[in-house]
Amino acid sequence: MIDAYTGASVRAAEQPLLDAGYGDILMRRAALGLSRVCETHLRRANRKGLLSGTTAIILVGSGNNGGDGLWAGSFLRRAGVMVTAILTGSKAHPQGLKALRALGGSVVRLEGQDEASDPNAEPDASIAGFHTVDRGQALSKLTSAHLVVDAVLGTGASGGLRGEVAALVQDFNAFQRTSPTGPRIVACDVVSGVDADTGEAPEPVLKAHATVTFGAAKVAHVVAPGEQVSGQLTVIPIGIEERLEDPSVFRLEARDILKAWPRPTPTDTKYTRGVLGVVAGTPSYPGAAIMSTNAAVNSGAGMIRFLGDATTRGMVLAQSPEVVCSDDQPWDVHVQAWLAGPGVADDESQSARVQAVIESPEPAVLDAGALTPAAQAVADGRLGAQKILTPHAGELEQVFEWLKGFGVTDDAPDRDRIEAAPVHWAREAARLTGATVLLKGATTIIASPGSDEDGVEQVCLSIGQASPWLATAGSGDTLAGILGTVVAHVAEHPDALRNLGAWAREDGRWAAAAALGAGVHALASRVDGEGPVPPTVLAANVRKVLRTTRQ
Numbered sequence: 310m311i312d313a314y315t316g317a318s319v320r321a322a323e324q325p326l327l328d329a330g331y332g333d334i335l336m337r338r339a340a341l342g343l344s345r346v347c348e349t350h351l352r353r354a355n356r357k358g359l360l361s362g363t364t365a366i367i368l369v370g371s372g373n374n375g376g377d378g379l380w381a382g383s384f385l386r387r388a389g390v391m392v393t394a395i396l397t398g399s400k401a402h403p404q405g406l407k408a409l410r411a412l413g414g415s416v417v418r419l420e421g422q423d424e425a426s427d428p429n430a431e432p433d434a435s436i437a438g439f440h441t442v443d444r445g446q447a448l449s450k451l452t453s454a455h456l457v458v459d460a461v462l463g464t465g466a467s468g469g470l471r472g473e474v475a476a477l478v479q480d481f482n483a484f485q486r487t488s489p490t491g492p493r494i495v496a497c498d499v500v501s502g503v504d505a506d507t508g509e510a511p512e513p514v515l516k517a518h519a520t521v522t523f524g525a526a527k528v529a530h531v532v533a534p535g536e537q538v539s540g541q542l543t544v545i546p547i548g549i550e551e552r553l554e555d556p557s558v559f560r561l562e563a564r565d566i567l568k569a570w571p572r573p574t575p576t577d578t579k580y581t582r583g584v585l586g587v588v589a590g591t592p593s594y595p596g597a598a599i600m601s602t603n604a605a606v607n608s609g610a611g612m613i614r615f616l617g618d619a620t621t622r623g624m625v626l627a628q629s630p631e632v633v634c635s636d637d638q639p640w641d642v643h644v645q646a647w648l649a650g651p652g653v654a655d656d657e658s659q660s661a662r663v664q665a666v667i668e669s670p671e672p673a674v675l676d677a678g679a680l681t682p683a684a685q686a687v688a689d690g691r692l693g694a695q696k697i698l699t700p701h702a703g704e705l706e707q708v709f710e711w712l713k714g715f716g717v718t719d720d721a722p723d724r725d726r727i728e729a730a731p732v733h734w735a736r737e738a739a740r741l742t743g744a745t746v747l748l749k750g751a752t753t754i755i756a757s758p759g760s761d762e763d764g765v766e767q768v769c770l771s772i773g774q775a776s777p778w779l780a781t782a783g784s785g786d787t788l789a790g791i792l793g794t795v796v797a798h799v800a801e802h803p804d805a806l807r808n809l810g811a812w813a814r815e816d817g818r819w820a821a822a823a824a825l826g827a828g829v830h831a832l833a834s835r836v837d838g839e840g841p842v843p844p845t846v847l848a849a850n851v852r853k854v855l856r857t858t859r860q
C-alpha cells in the first residue's frame with residue numbers, strides 16, 4: 310500500500326526539523342537520493358555502464374525544488390557526469406548553486422525568465438552574472454543530453470509552468486514527438502506544474518520516465534492525470550517519515566488486494582459468503598445482465614439472485630446456470646447486497662426494481678442506469694455509505710447536474726473538469742450524495758462520504774495499472790459484478806477488511822470493498838499480458854487472479 314500525502318502534510322512533518330536548523334541536511338538527503346536514481350538512468354545511457362562521458366541538464370526553479378536539483382547536480386558532478394544547470398527563475402538556491410559550481414558544474418540562465426507572474430523581474434544579484442541562453446539554445450542542450458532533471462517547481466508551486474520555461478517544455482515535447490529517442494527525464498519530487506495535492510497537470514508538462522520524491526508519496530503520484538506523467542516512482546526517506554500523519558489517499562497495490570480479498574473459511578455456507586441480488590439488463594439490452602452475473606460467478610459470489618424478464622433470464626441461465634433467476638421484486642427476496650443498473654434503460658419494470666433497490670436499506674452497487682435515479686434520490690436525503698455509485702466522468706457530470714438542480718451544490722463540473730481533477734470531484738460527489746463513489750478512469754478513485762457533523766473522516770483510495778484494453782463495452786458490467794460480490798461478502802462480515810487499516814471499518818469498509826473490486830478487475834485485465842480482454846475473458850481472468858495467487 311502506498312500512503313500518499315498532501316504537500317501541506319509533508320511540510321508540517323518537516324517543520325520541526327526546519328525549525329531546529331536541519332533544512333540543509335534534509336535537502337542533501339533528498340538530493341543524494343535523486344542523484345542515485347539519475348545515475349541508474351545515466352549508466353543505462355552509456356554502453357559501458359559508466360557515468361563519465363554522460364551529460365545531464367538540470368532545469369532549476371527559484372525555490373527549494375531547484376535547490377534539490379542543484380545539489381543533485383553537484384553529486385552527479387562528483388561521480389564524473391558533465392552537468393549544466395539552466396536557471397529558470399530570477400533567483401536560485403544559494404548553497405545548491407555554490408555546491409554545483411564548486412565541483413565544476415556549468416550554470417546558465419534562461420533568457421526571458423519570468424519569476425512567478427512578473428516577466429520583467431530582474432534577476433537576483435547572485436545569478437545576474439551568469440551567461441544567458443535563449444530558448445533555442447536551451448532546447449538543443451536538452452535534446453542532446455543523456456538525462457534531464459526537472460527541478461523547476463515542487464510542492465510550493467501555484468499553477469502550472471509559465472512564461473519562457475513553459476515555452477521551452479512545449480518545444481521539447483514537440484521535438485520528442487518526432488524524435489522519441491531523447492534524454493531520460495527524471496522529475497524532482499513532482500513533475501513541475503503538476504498540483505501535488507490533486508494531480509492536476511496543466512499543460513505543458515515534461516512527462517517523466519521517473520519521479521523521485523522525498524519523505525512520502527504525494528497525492529499526485531497515485532491519481533490521474535499526475536500519475537500518468539510521473540513515470541516510475543521512488544520514495545527517498547529523509548527522516549520525516551515518523552512525523553507524517555493522516556495520508557490523504559491510499560493506493561492499494563496487487564499484494565494488498567490479493568491479501569485482503571475475502572476468502573471462504575471451512576465453516577462458510579453459500580449464505581454466509583454473501584448473497585448478491587442483481588437487477589440488470591432488459592430485453593433490449595440483455596448483455597449487461599449476462600456479463601455482470603457471469604463476473605459475479607467468477608468472483609466467487611456465494612449465491613446470485615437475478616431479477617428480470619423471461620427473455621433475459623433465459624440468456625443469463627444459458628451463460629451461468631449457477632444463477633437463481635426470478636421475476637420477483639427486490640422486497641420479496643432476501644440478499645446481503647444488490648447490484649442494480651447495468652443495461653437498465655427504457656424499461657418500466659426493471660426501472661421500478663432499480664428504484665426499490667435505491668430505497669432499500671441494503672448495501673448496493675449502483676451502476677449505469679441506476680445512477681440518475683440515485684442522484685434524484687439525494688433530493689430526499691443522503692444515500693448512505695453502503696450505497697456505491699460507480700460512474701465514469703461523463704456519468705458523474707450528469708450526477709452533478711442533478712445535484713445542482715436540487716440545490717445540493719452550485720458547482721456542476723463538466724466531464725473535462727472532472728477528468729482534470731478526478732480525486733477532487735470523486736470526494737465532492739461522495740460528500741454531497743452521502744454515498745461511496747467509485748470514479749472510473751485512468752486511475753480509479755474511490756471516496757467514502759465522511760461526515761463533518763459526525764466527525765467521520767473521508768476515506769480516499771486509488772487503484773492503478775488497469776490495462777488500457779479495458780476501454781471496451783461490457784468491461785464496466787464485469788466490474789459491477791465483481792464489486793457486487795465483494796460488497797455482499799462485506800455486508801455479511803462487517804470486519805472482513807479490517808486488516809487493511811483502521812479506516813476499513815465502519816463506513817470506510819464500503820470504500821475498501823469497492824477498491825478491492827476495482828483492484829481485481831485491473832489485475833484481471835493484465836493477467837495474461839497486454840492485449841484485448843473482452844468481458845467473457847476478463848471474467849474468466851478474475852478466477853485466475855484469485856485462484857493462482859498464493860496468500
Ligand SMILES: NC(=O)C1=CN([C@@H]2O[C@H](COP(=O)(O)OP(=O)(O)OC[C@H]3O[C@@H](n4cnc5c(N)ncnc54)[C@H](O)[C@@H]3O)[C@@H](O)[C@H]2O)[C@@H](O)CC1
Pocket residue numbers: 320323327332335336337339370371372373374375377423424425461462463464465466467468469470471497498499523547
Ligand atoms: N522543506 C523541506 O525541508 C524540503 C523541501 N524539499 C523540496 O522543496 C520543494 C518545495 O520547495 P518550495 O516551497 O521552495 O517550493 P518550490 O520549489 O516548489 O517553488 C517555489 C518557488 O516557485 C515560485 N513559483 C510558484 N509557482 C510558480 C509558477 N507557476 N511559475 C513560476 N514560479 C512559481 C515561487 O514564487 C517560489 O519562488 C519540494 O518540492 C522539495 O523538492 C526537499 O529538499 C526536502 C526537504
Ligand SMILES: [K+]
Pocket residue numbers: 374459460461462463496497498499500501
Ligand atoms: K519538479
